[in-house]
Amino acid sequence: MITTPLTFAASANCALYCGAKPIFADVDPETYNIDPASIREKITERTKAIVAVDFTGQVVKADEIRAICDEYGLIFIEDAAHSIGSSYNGRTVGTLADMTTFSFHPVKTVTAGEGGAILTDDDLFYQKLSLARTHGITHDEAIMEEAPHEGIWYYEQISLGYNYRMTDFQAALLISQLSKLPFFKKRRQEIVRKYDKAFSEMPEIIVQKDLPENDTCRHLYIIRLDLKKLTCTRREFFDAMSAENVQCQIHYVPVYWFPYYNHLGYRKGICPRAEEIYTGIISIPLYPKMTDQDVDDTIHAVKKLISYYRVDKNG
Ligand SMILES: Cc1ncc(COP(=O)(O)O)c(C=O)c1O
Structure with missing residues (x-):
């Protein structure tokens, strides 16, 4: 996974969590965002994804990074912890990458006290993210392994996930904060x-x-x-x-x-x-x-x- 060194540690740590190796590409000397030319130099046959950080809020060169990802079959993850509310060529953050991650930490532009969100328009990523969030458990019959199930109460654990649910209290604060964006x-x-x-x-x-x-x-x-x-x-x-x-x-x-x-x-x-x-x-x-x-x-x-x-x- 390729990312930038000018970021909070989380942008690189996410690779280590899943056994991947963070590779650091250098930044543009004027915008301080990851430099697409440096990404190209760092790609190998082992590269799977690019985590591009919208450093300080300015969106990365999303079209160039998209083109690199398409050329090499990589997943484009945009770390938008800093950039909620920003846009690039008239397109809002959240619509540019395969997955876009947000942080609602108290110092961020929009806060929920803590927590975050991931946006994607890809069904498979959505399914995997939903499972990762809730202990790998699903209520969706379409992806259960043992369906037909025993009743409406039935659910299955089909992968290993975590508890990444946001509390309702945080969500209430977030809704009010979003209206102020x-x-x-x-x-x-x-x-x-x-x-x-x-x-x-x-x-x-x-x-x-x-x-x-x-x-x-x-x-x-x-x-x-x-x-x-x-x-x-x-x-x-x-x-x-x-x-x-x-x-x-x-x-x-x-x-x-x-x-x-x-x-x-x-x-x-x-x-x-x-x-x-x-x-x-x-x-x-x-x-x-x-x-x-x-x-x-x-x-x-x-x-x-x-x-x-x-x-x-x-x-
Ligand atoms: C660029 C960047 N990515 C990721 C994160 C992690 O966000 P969180 O602390 O909400 O997990 C932060 C937090 O400061 C950040 O600044």
Whole structure:
């Protein structure tokens, strides 16, 4: 299974759960999404699937990835944990891949407290996913092995599954949250526009590129520090942002840098572009309840630190 290293560990761990091997393809230097050219280089006869992550909310190059999957007979799984509400060439996330996975973790654009969902329009995937969710048990006579059954109470376990059911309480919250998605998207896009405008004027900051075919509902906003133009390290900048009362995060440590992957034999250097991007990125606050003042304060803090740390004081 091929995926990106610039993601939350879950995008790669899913392969390990089923005995598959995660292979990491490098990312596009401007969008930070998985690069279709790098996917092609990593495909072997053992490749079965591609897990493409819509990093920060921007949809991957879905048509190119679809074409690769069709050419090599691979399953296209889109990890849309960040991208609910986004679209690509006018097509909404959830309609592009063979399966699209969502996360409703509390920090996500739409939350159910915890949990997630998978969308597919493929009957066989739907059946397998339904079984995996409910202990491998089915009430569907059409796929039972021992039918005709004994009565309407009868069900069969026909594979080995898990309990991945969502509770009704979570579903109720999710329904209410989904109705607010248009508002969440509008506000997130307003904030992103303000950030983009402020930071694209600063030579020490590289702004993540949004491709014209995308209408992105961003979950995360990342600034990338051009450390050659600054006298500080990323760590110092991060700590200075905290001192300015702006709590930041880093998304993400390249997955194969973690000890667990190191013990499996993965080493640094597999995806040089992702590793280089990682060294300079910082996620700044982005959530719909931010006031205009919060947004201005964040921009002000970044500008203040950049002018303090910049190498070229005349810039
Ligand atoms: C890109 C990505 N994929 C998968 C996940 C896993 O989602 P969950 O924690 O809901 O299982 C996350 C969660 O943060 C994520 O960011």
